[in-house]
Amino acid sequence: MEHQVDTATDASISTSPVALPPLPHMSNAKPFPNISKIKVFNGNNFKRWQESVFSIDVHGVAFALTEEAKQIWDSMTAKYTAEDVGRQKFVIGNYYRWEMSDDKEIKTQINEYHKLVEDLKAENINLQEEFLAGLLIEKLPESWNNYKQQLKHKDKQLSLADLIVHIIIEDTTRKEIEAAKAKEIATRANLANIVANVKEWVVDSGATRHICANKNAFSSYTPVGEGEEIIYLGDSRTAQVLGKGKVLLKLTSGKTLALNDVLHVPNIRANLVSVVLLGKVGGEGVIRI
Structure with a gap:
């Protein structure tokens, strides 16, 4: 008996292509990192270079690519971390010492x-x-x-x-x-051997004026009226200025030191040469002849 095909059933089977459902969206997939940002390691400051690599998350990719890359990374970490520690100790030692x-x-x-x-x-x-x-x-x-x-x-x-x-x-x-002290010492040295027929002269760093007790030492002289001008001495006493003028001091070098605007104070204990006035280049108090 011949087998008969149920044409009604066969007619219900579609021969058109079947549409497959879409693949799920891979929302967690990360793009391959931009390794062009990694600078070539020059052998210095490995820790900082390592941190720059970590910042772009490329080390995980390197490990995934090959086991050999992981071994190289671990070897560099061990070598240069030890060197960084040694460098730190060196820098700290220099700072401490x-x-x-x-x-x-x-x-x-x-x-x-x-x-x-x-x-x-x-x-x-x-x-x-x-x-x-x-x-x-x-x-x-x-x-x-x-x-x-x-x-x-x-x-x-x-x-x-x-x-x-x-x-x-x-x-x-x-x-x-x-510098001021050195200048004062030099001035004292230059005037240490002043030759003059007047009382002893003292080079005084505290004096602001040249003062002379002997009127005969003046080469030019202008009287000052009584009570017009006084000076204050170191012991808080005051002294009357009787006049002012120019005094010429002969030095052992053969030169003459002209002191201008010297005050005449008869009761001064020692004649004073003011270092302050000597130090003023081109000042009115001194002329070297």
């Missing part, structure tokens, strides 16, 4: 200290501003002890930048004082 001295320029030493602080920052060692300023004060040379005490007793703590400016100003002032 650094000292200031009177033999070197203060500005040069300030620059050295600033370089040490920058080296610490490069190693991600960030110290508080108060600590950096306080240590610089402690490192000042022994001759600066009084200045150090003044800074320590200030009500307000100076920042490192303000402290450096303060120190440089103090250094400039000290140099000016030292």
Whole structure:
């Protein structure tokens, strides 16, 4: 008996293509990182370079690509992390051992200290501003002890930048004082052997005027009226000025030192040469002949 096909059933089967459902959207998929942002490692400061790599999340990709990449990464981390630790110890040691001295320029030493602080920052060692300023004060040379005490007793703590400016100003002032003292010593030396037929002359750094007790020492003289002018002496006494004029002092070098506007005060104990007036170049108080 022949098998008959149910054409009615076959007619219900469609021969058209079946549409597949869409694939689910991969919302968590990450784009491949832009590795062009990674700088070539130059062998210095591995930790900072490593952090830059971490910031673009490329290390996970490298590990996923090959086991060999992971081994290279681990090897670099072990090698350069140890080197960074050694570098940090070196920088910290330099900072700790650094000292200031009177033999070197203060500005040069300030620059050295600033370089040490920058080296610490490069190693991600960030110290508080108060600590950096306080240590610089402690490192000042022994001759600066009084200045150090003044800074320590200030009500307000100076920042490192303000402290450096303060120190440089103090250094400039000290140099000016030292130069003035050196000039005074030189002046005293030059006048130590004054030859004159008058009373002894004293080179006085505190005197603001030339003073002479002997009227006969004046080469030119103008009387001053009684009570018109007085001077104050060191012991709080006053003395009457009787006149003023020019006095010529002969030096052992053969030259003559002309003192202008010298006050005549008979009861002065010693004739005074004012260092202040001598130090004024081109001033009215002195003429060298």
